Amino acid sequence: MDKHLSSQFDAELSGISTRVLEMGGMVESQVAQAMLALTQFSEEIAVQVIRTEERVNQMEMEIDRDLSTIIARRQPTARDLRLLIAISKTIGNLERVGDEAARIARTVRGLVQTGVLGRLRFPVSDVSLEASLATASLRKALDAFARLDVNQALEVIRQDDEIDREFDGLLRKLITYMMEDPRTISVSIDLVFVAKAIERVGDHAKNLAEQIIYIVKGTDVRHNTPDAVADMVR
Numbered sequence: 001m002d003k004h005l006s007s008q009f010d011a012e013l014s015g016i017s018t019r020v021l022e023m024g025g026m027v028e029s030q031v032a033q034a035m036l037a038l039t040q041f042s043e044e045i046a047v048q049v050i051r052t053e054e055r056v057n058q059m060e061m062e063i064d065r066d067l068s069t070i071i072a073r074r075q076p077t078a079r080d081l082r083l084l085i086a087i088s089k090t091i092g093n094l095e096r097v098g099d100e101a102a103r104i105a106r107t108v109r110g111l112v113q114t115g116v117l118g119r120l121r122f123p124v125s126d127v128s129l130e131a132s133l134a135t136a137s138l139r140k141a142l143d144a145f146a147r148l149d150v151n152q153a154l155e156v157i158r159q160d161d162e163i164d165r166e167f168d169g170l171l172r173k174l175i176t177y178m179m180e181d182p183r184t185i186s187v188s189i190d191l192v193f194v195a196k197a198i199e200r201v202g203d204h205a206k207n208l209a210e211q212i213i214y215i216v217k218g219t220d221v222r223h224n225t226p227d228a229v230a231d232m233v234r
Contacts, residue, residue, distance in 0.1 A: 003082065003155070009070075009074050009076070009080070012066075012070055012074075013070075013080070013083065013084075013202075016063060016066060016067065016070075016087060017087070017145075017146075019059065019062075019063055020063065020087060020091060020094070020145065021093060021142060021145065021146055022059075022061070022225050023056065023059045023060070023094050024094055024138070024142040024145070025142070026052065026055070026056055026098070026099040026100065027056055027094050027095075027098040027138075027140070028057070028097075028135060028138050028139060029052075030049050030052050030056070030097070030098055030101035030102070031100070031104075031131065031135050031138070031198075031201055032131075032135055033045055033048060033049045033052075033100045034046070034049045034080055034101045034102075034104040034105045034108065035103055035104070035127075035128055035131045037049060037104075037108045037109075038104065038108045038124055038127065038128075038194065039124050039125075039128060040078075041111075041112055042108075042112070043108075043109050043112040043113065045105075046105040046106070046108045046109040048114070048169040049101055049102060049103070049104075049105035050102050050105050050106060050109070052102075053096070053098050053099070053102040054100075056094070056095055056198070057095060057098070058093045058099035059091075060092070060094070060095040061225065063087070063091050064088060064091060064101075064163070066209075067084050067087060067088050070084060071084055077201045078168060078218075082214060082215055082218060083215050086211040086212070086214050086215045087165060089207070089211050090145065090208055090211050091097070091208045093204040093211075093217075094204070094208075094209055096139065096204055097201050097205075098199070100197040100198070100200050100201050100204075101197075103193070103197045104194050104197050104198070104215070107190050107193055107194055107197075108194075110190070111187060111190055115220070116186070116187045126170055126173060127170065127191065127194060127195055129197070130163065130166040130167060130170060130195060130199070131200065132199045132200075133159070133162060133163050133166055134163055134198050134199070134201040134202040134205065135201070136159075136200075137156050137159050137160065137163065137201075137202050137205040137206070138201060138204070138205040138208075140155060140156050140159075140205070141153070141156045141205040141206075141209050141212070142208070143210055144156065144208075144209060144212050145208060145211075148212060148215060148216050149212070150212065150213055150216050150217065150233055152209075153209035153210070153212040153213050154209070154213075154229065154230055154233070156205055156206060156208070156209035156211050157206055157210065157221075157226050158226045159202075160202050160203065160205070160206040160226075161226070162197075163199060163202035164199065164202070167195055167196065167198070167199040170191075170192075170195045171192060171195065174188045174191055174192055174195070193220060207222075210229075212221050213233055217233050219232055219233060221233070
């Protein structure tokens with residue numbers, strides 16, 4: 001590839017990376033807004049989150065189409081091809097984060113419409129704590145993507161266990177809540193689904209981190225413990 005074509009290719013990669021980060025910021029905001037809808041019992045905010053899902057889906061399709069065009073035109077070499085493949089997987093994970101945010105919002109909308117959310121005695125702040133951990137992990141993963149920072153990606157992978165523990169704790173609390181008052185079973189089950197959606201956001205942040213390591217190191221670290229991943233990228 002001559003210097004002119006190489007510069008064009010670099011510009012195309014930079015443009016796509018910028019759009020991935022834009023998409024990431026959008027889904028991060030989606031999750032935050034979905035949780036705001038829950039804490040404020042706001043159907044209006046929930047509806048806004050659901051509407052954003054269409055734009056996120058459109059962005060994924062547009063970026064994926066452009067990736068296919070670049071691969072066909074440029075025939076990139078190993079490291080650049082790794083980057084393009086990892087970006088394709090990254091936007092897939094981001095789209096699924098948007099799906100989880102919309103799932104939370106739809107649950108919140110249903111709870112608000114039935115009127116049970118406003119009478120809820122379960123501390124919603126407990127769910128918010130799990131959400132803050134998951135969104136912080138997603139934000140760190142996006143920052144690691146922008147910098148191609150392996151160490152930061154490793155931090156995201158390690159933090160996934162903390163999010164899982166928080167989900168397990170929430171599940172135990174909700175089971176206790178249902179046992180104490182069977183009338184709360186329906187709304188408690190809905191909150192379990194919300195907590196699980198948040199836990200999945202953390203999983204997708206971890207997947208993003210694994211893709212960053214793949215881009216930089218060329219090593220597939222999926223399905224390994226955090227300590228094993230650290231050893232693999234030394």
